Amino acid sequence: MQTPSTSIKQQGLLRPALTVFVALSLITGLAYPLLTTGVARMLFPHQAAGSLIERDGKVIGSDLIGQAFRSPGYFWSRPSATAPMAYNGGASGGSNLGPTNPALAQAVQERVAALRAADPDNPAQIPVDLVTASGSGLDPHISAAAAEYQVRRVARARGLPEAEVRKLVQAHTDSPWLGLIGDPAVNVLPLNLALDALKPLAGR
Numbered sequence: 001m002q003t004p005s006t007s008i009k010q011q012g013l014l015r016p017a018l019t020v021f022v023a024l025s026l027i028t029g030l031a032y033p034l035l036t037t038g039v040a041r042m043l044f045p046h047q048a049a050g051s052l053i054e055r056d057g058k059v060i061g062s063d064l065i066g067q068a069f070r071s072p073g074y075f076w077s078r079p080s081a082t083a084p085m086a087y088n089g090g091a092s093g094g095s096n097l098g099p100t101n102p103a104l105a106q107a108v109q110e111r112v113a114a115l116r117a118a119d120p121d122n123p124a125q126i127p128v129d130l131v132t133a134s135g136s137g138l139d140p141h142i143s144a145a146a147a148e149y150q151v152r153r154v155a156r157a158r159g160l161p162e163a164e165v166r167k168l169v170q171a172h173t174d175s176p177w178l179g180l181i182g183d184p185a186v187n188v189l190p191l192n193l194a195l196d197a198l199k200p201l202a203g204r
Helices: 004-043 102-118 144-158 162-171 188-198
Strands: 052-055 058-062 141-143 185-187
Touching (some): 141 144, 144 185, 144 188, 162 188
Antiparallel strands (some): 052 058, 141 185
């Protein structure tokens, strides 16, 4: 049974506890997020807004999330294993299929067949990132080798010299961080937009 003194003591402890709770909620839940968001928008406005890409005043994608391209006149992205659609930002993840899984082997064979059908005279070996999904399923980049593999097909579909398309690829190739970490990679969406600016795809 609580005595009056016990009740008063508990009330005395409750007030500072509530004060600390409210203060920390305001600092960590309101002030700190507003501060970091404000600083990010001032120093890195493009990244803080989601690295969005616009064309003709409309948002068409992001530097951070890949998109599916199937026309021969575009560079194709890495496959995506997200559901229910490819490059679903709300369901980031891989297929979790092991290298000996028959379903993965079949998917790779189908992707190889699609690439060969789109460019049957290309004798080059198909880079692995063109037939396998990334761990996130959202990777917007392909390797420099994957871009090079597609140069001839894209050039032919657009009626452009291969050297001109290759030069555009090189201009959109990101170097390893500090020249040491990672491999050269190409962000597919900006590259395809640059292609459209250079010479729109016939029939679009």
